[in-house]
Amino acid sequence: MIINNSLDEVKKRENALSIIKDWVLNKSRESLYDLTGLSGGFIASPSEINLLETYVGPAIFEEELQNVGIEHMGGEKVLPLNRTSSGILATILTLVDEGSNVVHYLAQLPAHPSIPRSCALVNANYSETDNFEEFSIPDNTSLVVVTGSTMDHKVIDLDNFKKVIEMAHERDIPVMVDDASGARLRTVVFNQPKACDLGADIAITSTDKLMPGPRGGLMSGREELIDNIKVKVNQFGLEAQPPAVLAMLNGIKNFNGDNLIKSFSRKDELFDLLNENFTYFKPTPTGVMIAPEDLAREISASHNLSDKDLAFVFSFILLKEHGIITIPPVSMPGASATIRFDLSTSDAFNLDLGDLNKKIVSSFNNLEKIVINEDKCREIVFTF
Structure with a gap:
């Protein structure tokens, strides 16, 4: 097990925030994609x-x-x-x-x-x-x-x-x-x-x-x-x-319901693209998701990780390699480990769905390569 308790969840979150900070400072905010659906904002004059x-x-x-x-x-x-x-x-x-x-x-x-x-x-x-x-x-x-x-x-x-x-x-x-x-x-x-x-x-x-x-x-x-x-x-x-x-x-x-409607239509395009390589992704009202137990069913390699651990490792690969923020790396203790790609965020409007699909496939392929090495998986989750 990689994530064993609430303290582990706090530590992985701290690591994720360090990764995000480094990405913004050394690359750019524009190349970082918050697809959590929780990106929020602070609008003020x-x-x-x-x-x-x-x-x-x-x-x-x-x-x-x-x-x-x-x-x-x-x-x-x-x-x-x-x-x-x-x-x-x-x-x-x-x-x-x-x-x-x-x-x-x-x-x-x-x-x-x-x-x-x-x-x-x-x-x-x-x-x-x-x-x-x-x-x-x-x-x-x-x-x-x-x-x-x-x-x-x-x-x-x-x-x-x-x-x-x-x-x-x-x-x-x-x-x-x-x-x-x-x-x-x-x-x-x-x-x-x-x-x-x-x-x-x-x-x-x-x-x-x-x-x-x-x-x-x-x-x-x-x-x-x-x-x-x-x-x-x-x-x-x-x-x-x-x-x-x-x-x-x-x-x-400044809430615009049209953005939700647009994401509702775009999610079908992303879902169809992912279905070319995966079996267990599911549509959500504003994007696509894969639950920990479904991610485990996609993995063909033998491993000893729990379903939630797989979700954490996969989501950290997405973050470290492609700057894609999903909920599991940054979530509070006890939150769902389901990985959602929410298309209602402003970042999603600037992201080509074909490119997003390629990034997800690439990250999953890397996940399959490392699941046999629990120490490497732990390093991905906890080490900046």
Whole structure:
């Protein structure tokens, strides 16, 4: 095993960031391709930057964020956070009682790890399922959670979405929607309503996913709940700071759904190209992906690596040799190791898909050559 624990995941991320820094400094930013779908951005004018003081910034920008945030997310009020995970934690700290149940429905397991980890902090009983026929709400349930779009961009069925909300509200149980990428993916590509418009009490999105905003979170929902959650947010320092608030505001203003639509059409071209050499790549709404277990099925050489290790090594080869950033090298501990090539990013618009296909094939061929050497694989992941 190469990646054995959360510390290993932190160390591989540090190495990936060092590789990215070296690439930018010694080659160029233009030759680096962020295909994570999480590239985000920080849009700000010089005059706006001059207002980013501790108290002046929120005074100037938070009110306007209320307006554009509600338009983007729905709900009665929005709350900017330093991470989506922070909003999930604050919601669970506010609404979930010790010993009570939290039940979670999503289109495909597993859930984002921040949800069960937050439940563990309050000693709540947590369960999740992707089988709607098995979903139920037991007695003593404090919160129902729904994921709009999974970490691998599996989008929830709209009818099931509505039914889960109805089931919860029949029992007067609040519903929190983890809509990290779904707030845009569901609504733009799949024409689903906003989570709050469907009746969700709380919805949370990531402001760097499929939009040009910062790494942060934006929560929307019922004003009374938002206010109560905001107390916990401020108590534990989970609020977004002025620069992030400004970047969220401008990120939403500059969000262009047409980019998602374009990536939705381009992904078929890339998928067809990859199918000439591979069997187990799968399309996503905005690109293509290969899960760790499917990558293992593509490998013909004998080796002792785990499926996740293969994904980490493959993704580091893509980064080191071709400057292609995918999620596994830079992800936080517990994130999915699925390798996605997301075509909704600005970098992807400048990348010829035939050339991208050649880079993926070349990296895979190099992976097959080194999988028999575990020490070499470990060096690729951990050594700059």
